[in-house]
Amino acid sequence: MSTLNRRDVLLFFSDHDGMSLVDNIGLDHWNVTKINDINSAKKAIFTDNHRVGIVFMTRYQPDFLRCIQELVSLGKHVQWIAMTDDITISNPMVRETIVNHFYDYQRLPIDMSRLLPALCRAYGMSELARSIARNYDTSIEKNYILIGKSTAMKNVRQQIIKMAPVEKTVLITGESGTGKELAARALHQFSQRAKGPWITVNSAALPANLIQSELFGYERGAFTGANRFKMGKIEAANEGTILLDEIGDIAPDVQIALLRFLQEKTIERLGGTESIGLNVRVIAATHRDLKRAVVEGTFREDLYYRLNTLHLQMPPLREREDDIIDLAYCFLEKFLREQNKSKPRDFSIEALRVMRVHNWPGNVRELINRVERAVLFCDDRLIAPKHLDLDRRNNSRQIVTIEEARKRAEHDAIHIAIQHANGNLTRAAKVLGISRASLYRLCKFNVEMNENNQAHRKLRK
Ligand SMILES: Nc1ncnc2c1ncn2[C@@H]1O[C@H](COP(=O)(O)OP(=O)(O)OP(=O)(O)O)[C@@H](O)[C@H]1O
Numbered sequence: 001m002s003t004l005n006r007r008d009v010l011l012f013f014s015d016h017d018g019m020s021l022v023d024n025i026g027l028d029h030w031n032v033t034k035i036n037d038i039n040s041a042k043k044a045i046f047t048d049n050h051r052v053g054i055v056f057m058t059r060y061q062p063d064f065l066r067c068i069q070e071l072v073s074l075g076k077h078v079q080w081i082a083m084t085d086d087i088t089i090s091n092p093m094v095r096e097t098i099v100n101h102f103y104d105y106q107r108l109p110i111d112m113s114r115l116l117p118a119l120c121r122a123y124g125m126s127e128l129a130r131s132i133a134r135n136y137d138t139s140i141e142k143n144y145i146l147i148g149k150s151t152a153m154k155n156v157r158q159q160i161i162k163m164a165p166v167e168k169t170v171l172i173t174g175e176s177g178t179g180k181e182l183a184a185r186a187l188h189q190f191s192q193r194a195k196g197p198w199i200t201v202n203s204a205a206l207p208a209n210l211i212q213s214e215l216f217g218y219e220r221g222a223f224t225g226a227n228r229f230k231m232g233k234i235e236a237a238n239e240g241t242i243l244l245d246e247i248g249d250i251a252p253d254v255q256i257a258l259l260r261f262l263q264e265k266t267i268e269r270l271g272g273t274e275s276i277g278l279n280v281r282v283i284a285a286t287h288r289d290l291k292r293a294v295v296e297g298t299f300r301e302d303l304y305y306r307l308n309t310l311h312l313q314m315p316p317l318r319e320r321e322d323d324i325i326d327l328a329y330c331f332l333e334k335f336l337r338e339q340n341k342s343k344p345r346d347f348s349i350e351a352l353r354v355m356r357v358h359n360w361p362g363n364v365r366e367l368i369n370r371v372e373r374a375v376l377f378c379d380d381r382l383i384a385p386k387h388l389d390l391d392r393r394n395n396s397r398q399i400v401t402i403e404e405a406r407k408r409a410e411h412d413a414i415h416i417a418i419q420h421a422n423g424n425l426t427r428a429a430k431v432l433g434i435s436r437a438s439l440y441r442l443c444k445f446n447v448e449m450n451e452n453n454q455a456h457r458k459l460r461k
């Protein structure tokens with residue numbers, strides 16, 4: 001068997017078990033990853049493709065057992081086999097853990113004639129669980145697992161593991177709905193601050209005058225209506241992590257205050273005089289092109305460089321065709337469970353095809369919404385494109401001429417710019433880098449193009 005065809009197995013043991021015990025395991029046709037530290041084991045489960053895992057449990061200690069429980073809960077998609085001994089298994093807590101989380105258990109000493117068949121069965125079971133729709137597992141959501149077997153998503157997970165323990169600011173960029181918040185959450189979870197607070201602030205959702213007090217807090221009497229002290233979100237994140245979401249939308253005076261905090265690691269509450277030293281890790285996220293915002297003068301260059309110490313780019317869903325179907329099945333199962341339905345049982349071939357070719361402008365969030373809608377409206381056995389609202393031809397990523405693609409891209413850029421400028425054409429034109437007159441002309445042209453499309457659709461009906 002070539003190394004490529006070998007199956008991966010994670011082998012977790014503690015120093016108590018000793019290397020000699022582990023070395024006695026001869027698994028010729030398996031890629032064995034031997035790990036004896038719990039954090040490395042968790043990271044391996046997060047980033048790699050393990051289907052089966054062996055855990056040595058040769059002692060009972062509440063802390064150790066808790067670690068094992070955390071590991072096997074994180075890797076619920078893995079089939080686990082416990083290697084234990086008579087004394088350890090006599091403990092009821094150990095027995096309970098094995099019953100609740102493990103596929104099989106064996107008593108030491110190692111008997112390869114029993115272990116190998118058990119491993120093969122566990123591997124087969126894991127394959128089977130993956131091959132059916134009903135493999136959604138709530139642990140995925142609880143543990144902020146980023147689903148996706150594409151190379152792009154694998155890279156993202158590996159970068160998260162590398163960046164998590166580094167006490168540096170991370171800037172996460174990517175289109176809307178690509179999982180920026182989820183990635184930020186995973187960064188916190190895999191850092192030393194995991195047990196500390198996790199705080200998020202959405203800079204776009206709050207008016208400029210409120211964001212300052214939301215971030216820095218205020219003293220009693222700081223302004224009219226401030227009749228009591230309020231702790232700011234940065235202070236609340238002390239010893240933990242804060243996610244500054246939609247950082248690209250933050251007002252210039254808040255940018256200055258944030259820069260000061262990032263440089264000096266201290267804050268002053270509004271209306272206060274005391275400088276408070278804090279230990280907070282900052283993660284910032286935005287769907288905007290911050291470099292461009294710097295060039296356009298809407299975002300401070302010094303703040304940009306402070307935030308961009310480490311950069312994580314979330315890839316759009318349309319570039320990870322491999323992940324679309326995995327995610328779709330995962331959410332199918334989740335919504336069936338949530339809506340307490342037994343139908344639909346699967347996606348039709350045609351539904352799978354349209355999902356593969358759809359452009360997914362709203363990325364994973366759009367996929368979630370479409371699958372939720374399909375589960376709600378479909379009472380047939382199979383989900384059809386119409387249930388996903390993907391039966392209109394203009395939604396798909398069909399091959400188009402360059403001219404057509406250019407027009408569509410232009411149309412999208414104009415649409416987004418006008419939306420962001422709240423309908424103000426002068427501002428939208430500035431962002432697009434064209435004159436107001438040109439924008440006006442393009443808008444007129446695009447309206448005509450839209451009308452043409454609608455006319456075509458009517459003709460098709
Ligand atoms: N790889 C993934 N695996 C599982 N769920 C995902 C994945 N990526 C995104 N999601 C889910 O998709 C939804 C959108 O993700 P999230 O809120 O993190 O996106 P975002 O990039 O922050 O979007 P926005 O820019 O609009 O704020 C969430 O429900 C999230 O749990």
Ligand SMILES: [Mg+2]
Nearest residue numbers: 180181245285
């Ligand atoms: Mg977000």
